[in-house]
Amino acid sequence: MSERSGLWTHYRTCNLCEAMCGLEISLDGERITAIRGDQADPFSQGHICPKAVALQDIYADPDRLRQPLRRTAAGWETIGWDEAFDEAAAHLKRVQAEFGPAAVGVYLGNPNVHNLGSSLLGTTLTRALRTPNVFTATSVDQLPHHFAARMMFGHQLLLPIPDVDRTDFFLILGANPLASNGSLMTAAGIDRRLKAIQGRGGRIVVVDPRRTETAARADEYIPIRPTTDVLLLLALIRTILSEGLARPDRLAGFMTGLDDLWPIVADYTPDRVSPVTGIPATTITGLARAFAASPSAVCYGRIGLSTQRFGGLCQWLINVLNIITGNLDRPGGAMFTTPAFDVVDAPRAGKYGRWRSRVRGRPEFMGELPVTTLAEEITTPGEGQIRALVTVAGNPVLSTPNGQQLDRALESLDYMLAIDIYLNETTRHAHLILPPTTGLETEHYDVLFHILAVRNTAKYSPPLYEPDTDTRHDWQIYRALAQRLATPERPYDTAHPLNQMTPAMILDFGLRTGPYGKDGLSLDTLRANPHGVDLGPLQPRLPDHLFTPDKRIDLLPALLVQDLQRARAAFFNGVTHTDGFNLTLIGRRDLRSNNSWMHNSRRLVRGKDRCTVLMHPDDAAARGLADGQRVAVQSRVGCIELPLEVSAAMLPGVVSIPHGWGHDRRGVRLAVAQEHAGASLNDLTDKTFLDELTGNTAQRCPRARLSLVAYYAFSAMLC
Numbered sequence: 228m229s230e231r232s233g234l235w236t237h238y239r240t241c242n243l244c245e246a247m248c249g250l251e252i253s254l255d256g257e258r259i260t261a262i263r264g265d266q267a268d269p270f271s272q273g274h275i276c277p278k279a280v281a282l283q284d285i286y287a288d289p290d291r292l293r294q295p296l297r298r299t300a301a302g303w304e305t306i307g308w309d310e311a312f313d314e315a316a317a318h319l320k321r322v323q324a325e326f327g328p329a330a331v332g333v334y335l336g337n338p339n340v341h342n343l344g345s346s347l348l349g350t351t352l353t354r355a356l357r358t359p360n361v362f363t364a365t366s367v368d369q370l371p372h373h374f375a376a377r378m379m380f381g382h383q384l385l386l387p388i389p390d391v392d393r394t395d396f397f398l399i400l401g402a403n404p405l406a407s408n409g410s411l412m413t414a415a416g417i418d419r420r421l422k423a424i425q426g427r428g429g430r431i432v433v434v435d436p437r438r439t440e441t442a443a444r445a446d447e448y449i450p451i452r453p454t455t456d457v458l459l460l461l462a463l464i465r466t467i468l469s470e471g472l473a474r475p476d477r478l479a480g481f482m483t484g485l486d487d488l489w490p491i492v493a494d495y496t497p498d499r500v501s502p503v504t505g506i507p508a509t510t511i512t513g514l515a516r517a518f519a520a521s522p523s524a525v526c527y528g529r530i531g532l533s534t535q536r537f538g539g540l541c542q543w544l545i546n547v548l549n550i551i552t553g554n555l556d557r558p559g560g561a562m563f564t565t566p567a568f569d570v571v572d573a574p575r576a577g578k579y580g581r582w583r584s585r586v587r588g589r590p591e592f593m594g595e596l597p598v599t600t601l602a603e604e605i606t607t608p609g610e611g612q613i614r615a616l617v618t619v620a621g622n623p624v625l626s627t628p629n630g631q632q633l634d635r636a637l638e639s640l641d642y643m644l645a646i647d648i649y650l651n652e653t654t655r656h657a658h659l660i661l662p663p664t665t666g667l668e669t670e671h672y673d674v675l676f677h678i679l680a681v682r683n684t685a686k687y688s689p690p691l692y693e694p695d696t697d698t699r700h701d702w703q704i705y706r707a708l709a710q711r712l713a714t715p716e717r718p719y720d721t722a723h724p725l726n727q728m729t730p731a732m733i734l735d736f737g738l739r740t741g742p743y744g745k746d747g748l749s750l751d752t753l754r755a756n757p758h759g760v761d762l763g764p765l766q767p768r769l770p771d772h773l774f775t776p777d778k779r780i781d782l783l784p785a786l787l788v789q790d791l792q793r794a795r796a797a798f799f800n801g802v803t804h805t806d807g808f809n810l811t812l813i814g815r816r817d818l819r820s821n822n823s824w825m826h827n828s829r830r831l832v833r834g835k836d837r838c839t840v841l842m843h844p845d846d847a848a849a850r851g852l853a854d855g856q857r858v859a860v861q862s863r864v865g866c867i868e869l870p871l872e873v874s875a876a877m878l879p880g881v882v883s884i885p886h887g888w889g890h891d892r893r894g895v896r897l898a899v900a901q902e903h904a905g906a907s908l909n910d911l912t913d914k915t916f917l918d919e920l921t922g923n924t925a926q927r928c929p930r931a932r933l934s935l936v937a938y939y940a941f942s943a944m945l946c
């Protein structure tokens with residue numbers, strides 16, 4: 228690579244979270260002198276958060292792996308790429324030859340969707356492994372959104388996005404965009420966008436068990452008992468119907484089920500759900516009326532709703548609420564995007580239930596199984612047992628329920644391959660780690676997040692740094708492995724376009740054949756516009772863009788309607804909990820953290836310890852606990868210790884712990900993170916606790932009991 232000299236500027240999109248912030252990176256030669264928000268980016272308009280600056284820390288991190296690492300009896304040794312590819316493929320083939328394709332499992336983590344090569348070519352590897360045992364971070368995250376979208380609109384990627392820039396009423400349940408920067412709502416500068424709602428006389432209402440940063444900003448904050456949102460949503464819908472406020476308008480012309488909605492919701496009066504949700508009936512009635520009366524309104528529910536027992540029901544009912552008030556597919560409501568590179572097409576419509584997990588019999592959805600079943604699939608003997616695992620950009624030991632059990636299960640594997648940039652809590656179990664390029668060394672285009680963005684834009688970022696000749700991109704690793712995984716019966720097809728084209732070529736092809744291709748949009752256009760191009764506000768797309776067989780919205784998909792029985796039984800069957808547990812545990816996010824993997828940046832972990840348990844002052848006083856004191860939190864599956872932070876922001880009876888911490892395990896090579904180790908929330912969450920319908924983990928609501936042991940401890944347990 229030719230050395231660049233003098234002062235110059237590089238423009239790119241931050242790939243760390245979903246917000247798609249444009250960055251302006253100032254350099255002196257090869258050295259970064261500043262990372263700022265790119266004012267000229269039409270989407271983010273100058274917004275960034277503290278994590279963007281840490282991109283340079285990841286690039287320069289001495290702990291980051293740069294060469295394949297093999298585990299030996301004497302410790303880790305670096306080896307060459309070809310040797311590494313040969314060895315990994317030989318082991319995976321050996322296991323599959325002896326025990327069948329299912330004996331190799333795959334776990335794909337979150338950064339895959341933030342990486343162009345992995346978004347476009349990740350299937351190279353999964354196809355080559357041809358295993359039914361595919362797991363991803365989706366089942367500890369947004370699976371219920373996909374499920375509801377698939378059932379109602381015919382495609383799992385037809386996710387309605389809140390049109391925040393035009394709405395008059397933003398109802399937020401279980402999301403804290405001021406900390407997370409928005410999710411399934413790519414909206415760089417959400418802070419500015421929220422202020423603008425209020426600036427034009429609109430209203431923001433937040434429903435959350437914690438008075439979050441976003442709740443504090445809202446016009447109204449409504450505390451709710453965890454997991455009871457399904458009842459609130461039913462009561463809102465019921466009120467709107469009973470008071471004659473439903474106005475589905477043009478949506479009625481291409482929808483089935485509206486006439487049958489009333490009997491389904493009729494029982495859920497505000498008075499009936501009030502004692503369970505903890506929300507006064509008058510508040511529910513008032514909210515329903517205000518939402519229905521607003522010229523435009525949108526209800527949006529995120530992690531707090533999708534990772535709970537009734538995640539599928541919640542996401543379905545949110546869509547129903549938006550639909551019956553006419554707010555789906557109209558400006559200011561919940562809209563579908565028109566991305567320049569569109570992967571939402573009929574062949575890719577997700578399937579459901581084609582196979583089941585071996586041990587617990589959980590159905591597949593979109594080709595994957597719930598990750599909560601991974602550990603048992605590894606440890607339960609029998610035909611089809613997982614004996615080898617490939618993890619790609621994932622840290623399931625910290626990010627999935629009952630992490631300690633998975634930690635132990637990984638130890639028992641016959642072979643494990645990790646494609647990852649760090650030797651961390653998960654990858655330390657690998658026999659081989661293949662470290663790809665990342666962040667500043669990669670070209671970037673947000674294939675997924677443009678589909679989820681509050682405005683249609685397109686932006687391509689070239690790599691800032693050319694990778695060393697001796698490193699590989701993720702997609703090059705997949706290809707190298709796929710070639711070697713080929714067998715005489717399943718040869719590697721070198722002529723296949725997807726095995727020939729680079730991500731940039733595929734992107735260019737997609738842009739040219741996409742919705743703006745006829746106007747001349749191509750990769751060249753994007754290269755010529757380094758700040759990105761604006762393609763305008765979201766446009767109505769229905770009914771044309773529906774993928775249901777009859778091109779109608781299914782308001783009442785049978786699987787979802789049936790699942791209401793489970794909610795009814797859980798809340799109204801008259802059985803009271805007799806286990807004595809009286810605290811419920813939920814999660815939270817912090818602006819300077821990003822799931823489990825950015826705690827090795829000193830500038831992000833500096834300052835006050837953020838891995839604390841938040842508890843309401845009354846709960847603390849009742850237990851004689853003081854702010855700052857170390858407490859032990861115990862659940863059915865584990866026990867962790869961490870400092871207590873007494874906070875009036877918590878709903879009494881509910882405590883909150885952030886996830887992604889717990890770096891003090893043996894063999895982890897993350898020097899800074901280990902100094903700020905914290906404890907892992909997922910050593911408490913329970914893998915048996917999930918949304919029975921969608922298979923998504925319900926991480927947020929083990930019920931917790933404070934048991935006074937030698938030190939003050941509380942036990943978290945299942946609802």
Ligand SMILES: Nc1nc2c(c(=O)[nH]1)N[C@H]1C(S)=C(S)[C@@H](COP(=O)(O)OP(=O)(O)OC[C@H]3O[C@@H](n4cnc5c(=O)[nH]c(N)nc54)[C@H](O)[C@@H]3O)O[C@H]1N2
Pocket residue numbers: 335336337338342364367368369530619620621622623625626627646647648649651663664665666701814815821822823824886887908909912926
């Ligand atoms: N209790 C609880 N648990 C949760 C959540 C919660 O709210 N509460 N949130 C859940 C959610 S929403 C998610 S998305 C998951 C995330 O779950 P995971 O995806 O399993 O975890 P991450 O912490 O994102 O780990 C990312 C891994 O990718 C590696 N990595 C980073 N960049 C690259 C790259 O460019 N290439 C490759 N190959 N590797 C890379 C990192 O080193 C790290 O090992 O966690 C979930 N877990």
Ligand SMILES: Nc1nc2c(c(=O)[nH]1)N[C@H]1C(S)=C(S)[C@@H](COP(=O)(O)OP(=O)(O)OC[C@H]3O[C@@H](n4cnc5c(=O)[nH]c(N)nc54)[C@H](O)[C@@H]3O)O[C@H]1N2
Pocket residue numbers: 244245337368400401402403404406407408409410434435436437439451452453454455456529530531532535813814815816817818819820821822823927
């Ligand atoms: N800084 C930072 N940003 C991130 C991430 C990160 O780790 N750090 N992770 C990224 C990822 S992978 C994702 S998926 C997104 C997630 O983005 P968000 O969904 O905005 O994530 P959270 O901030 O965890 O907000 C979830 C909220 O749900 C509330 N909650 C918990 N249980 C319930 C419940 O039963 N009912 C209701 N109504 N509320 C409940 C919690 O108190 C919390 O305020 O964030 C992304 N952005």
Ligand code: SF4
Pocket residue numbers: 241242243244245246247248274275276277278279408415
């Ligand atoms: S909000 Fe997200 S995309 Fe924007 S700078 Fe921060 S981490 Fe990057």
Ligand SMILES: [Mo]
Pocket residue numbers: 337368
């Ligand atoms: Mo996520």
